[in-house]
Amino acid sequence: MDLLLETDVPLAAMNTFGVAARAARLVRVHSQLDVRQLVDHPEFGIAPKLILGGGSNLLLTGDPRQLVVKVEIQGLRVVRDDPDATIIEAGAGVSWHELVRWSLAQGHAGLENLALIPGTVGAAPVQNIGAYGLELAERFHALDAVDLTTGRVVTLDATACRFGYRDSLFKHELAGKSVITQVRLRLPKPWVPRIGYADLERHFAKLGVAAPDAQQIFDAVCAIRRSKLPDPAVLGNAGSFFKNPVVNRTIRNEILEDFPEIVSYPLEDGSYKLAAAWMIEACGWKGRELGRAAVDARHALVLVNRGGASGKEIKALAEAVQQAVRQKFGITLEFEPLVV
Structure with a gap:
């Protein structure tokens, strides 16, 4: 299927700051093949690009001059379920919170401390998101990305991604040079709760819960975040x-x-x-x-x-x-x- 170019696209609904800006040109990608077609395109392939996921880690100070590439790759699945760990895979355009919610609903615990973080799965490794005593790097297995120069698909493990505090290779050498398409996460077994973070300790002490399960931690994280942080949909x-x-x-x-x-x-x-x-x-x-x-x-x-x-x-x-x-x-x- 040919890529569809949209012109003069309002971006206020595509960034969580709700800043009014317009993309002169925007292309949506729904698969790894779409990204490779983008690279091979005679016009789009050589254009400077702004990769846009959920717009939750972006401040637009004007109308972007680059071709905006809106990543909307979907898909959630269990890749492997072994006695020592479960490997799950998500498309880069999946909502991060939806991934956390889905994994728990499937009976796979391990991401609950990262509940309600805004943005998409593809943006999570870029930022090495973290909250309430857990960082993405601790649950990361591998990701697939398309090189925007060669069109080659590469698979990177945690070492290759060079994760640091809110940092990764994608903020440095690979900034704007590749599109993450799928992310795989490793959820270790047996599950061990992470409740050492001060806010969680206070929350469960108040409830008198000494050994919360994963769903209780998920609910607690959501409640704490909502009490402390403004909802981007409102503010x-x-x-x-x-x-x-x-x-x-x-x-x-x-x-x-x-x-x-x-x-x-x-x-x-x-x-x-x-x-x-x-x-x-x-x-x-x-x-x-x-x-x-x-x-x-x-x-x-x-x-x-x-x-x-x-x-x-x-x-x-x-x-x-x-x-x-x-x-x-x-x-x-x-x-x-x-x-x-």
Whole structure:
């Protein structure tokens, strides 16, 4: 089937910030074959491309000049179910939360801590999504991707993807150079609950539940996220806008001397993760507005579109927060979303 080119396409419904922008040209891909046809196309193949999944990790500051490639590849299946693990596969265009919900419904636990994270399956490895004590990298098995230069299909394991904190190969060497088409996840057996995260501990202590099952953890994560984070369908946002900075012991101790209340978490390699939300709040930005954009009143890591904000307004707010934290703490916060 020939690829269908759409022109002058409104993108407000395709990014969770709800920013108004228009794609001069947009192509939807529904299979790996579609992506390979895109590469071979005499016109589309050589055009610069913006890969778009659920738009949950994207800030559009204007109308994209690139050919927008909307990834809508579907499919959910169990690839293998062995005594030691279950391997499940999802198309890159599947909603991430739908994958988590589906896997539990099929009796395959292991992704419940990652419930209600917005976006698509194909975007999850790019960001190495994580929440409530679990990162995607810990459940990742492999992915298939199409090279946008050669059209060659490649399969990458976790080592090849070079996962880091909210980071992967797809944010560096492969940024904009490949399209992820399928992702496979490995859910180990026997299932072991992850409830060491403080919010989950408090939640289950309040309920008097000492050994929750996977469905209870799923429900708890959904409830906690809904209580803390605004719904993008109601108030445009991209979840956490800033990464929690990771610093060495020396820098952490220097900051502690001036700010003993700062929240930090030791990591296995001896470094420390600093709570960006705490620093933003300490700078007085939690709940503050700048034009039609604001720092969310419930969670300082979240920037929101109060209605009609442009991508440039949201970026200006992000930069103002960034500058305030840099001046107070000497730390430059990194953006999580891709700014285009």
